[in-house]
Every structure is written in C-alpha cells, then in structure tokens.
Amino acid sequence: xxxxxxxxxxxxxxxxxxxxxxxxxxxxxxxxxxxxxxxxxxxxxxxxxxxxxxxxxxxxxxxxxxxxxxxxxxxxxxxxxxxx
Numbered sequence: 001x002x003x004x005x006x007x008x009x010x011x012x013x014x015x016x017x018x019x020x021x022x023x024x025x026x027x028x029x030x031x032x033x034x035x036x037x038x039x040x041x042x043x044x045x046x047x048x049x050x051x052x053x054x055x056x057x058x059x060x061x062x063x064x065x066x067x068x069x070x071x072x073x074x075x076x077x078x079x080x081x082x083x084x
Contacts, residue, residue: 010034011041011049036060 006023007016008030017026033056040052047055 006030008034011037011053033060 003018003020004023004026005016005018006026007014008027009015010030010033015030017030019026036056036059037049037052040055041047041049044052
C-alpha cells in the first residue's frame with residue numbers, strides 16, 4: 001500500500017499526516033482526538049491546549065491498556081476452552 005497524505009485539523013491546527021492507512025481512517029482518528037480535546041477544554045475552559053492534549057493522550061493510553069487487558073483475558077479464556 002502506498003503512503004497516503006491527509007490534511008486534518010486538530011484543535012484548530014492543521015496537520016498533514018502521511019501513513020499507509022486509508023485517508024478516511026486517518027481522518028476518523030484525527031476527529032476522535034479533536035473531539036476529546038474539545039470536550040476537555042469545554043469542561044475546563046482555563047485548561048491550556050498543551051495540557052488538554054497531554055490529558056487526552058493519557059486518557060487514550062488508559063483506554064488502550066484496559067482494552068488490551070480485556071483482550072488478553074479473552075484470549076486466555078478461549079485457549080483454556082480449546083484445551084478442555
């Protein structure tokens with residue numbers, strides 16, 4: 001797959017991203033990040049953008065870790081079921 005260049009807007013800044021992923025997928029990721037930053041800033045209007053970005057990254061990392069843990073538990077459950 002050839003690298004795709006996609007222009008996205010996050011927190012009113014323009015980014016041109018290049019990746020081996022479909023353009024619509026990249027745009028959906030950028031929209032999710034933008035929405036989460038906007039949500040934090042809406043709830044905390046005095047929160048500087050850079051701190052909102054860091055908190056968004058931490059929240060996403062937490063979600064990823066929890067999903068990975070759930071996935072690992074399901075894989076173990078399936079493996080136990082297959083050997084029984």
